Amino acid sequence: MKIFTVQLLSQNPKESGPTARLNYCLALFEKGLREGSTSNPALEGVVVIFDAADGGIAAATSANIQKLTSGALKGEAFWQQGYLDPPDAFAPASK
Secondary structure (H helix, E strand, O other), X not given: OEEEEEOOOOOOHHHHOHHHXXXXXXXXXXXXXXXXXXXXXXXXXXXXXXXXXOOOEEEEEHHHHHHHHHOOOOHHHHHHHOEEEOHHHOOXXXX
């Protein structure tokens, strides 16, 4: 398991809101998968922990990250199969 702990650098919702968090998680998932591709035993997944007042943890298995990057798994299905806690930290506010 590869674990990233990150801190928010901005309070601007466009830079640190749910969409930005998801995009940042995707980048770190892919980075973790690349870094873990040569590890033995094989990397099981990637976890991103947001060290902030509103916090948040996102995780995905290596298999699902590979499926997403190859196009075999679409974004919405990827996030449904992953782990997001609390979900509100990663979901845009409903209008």
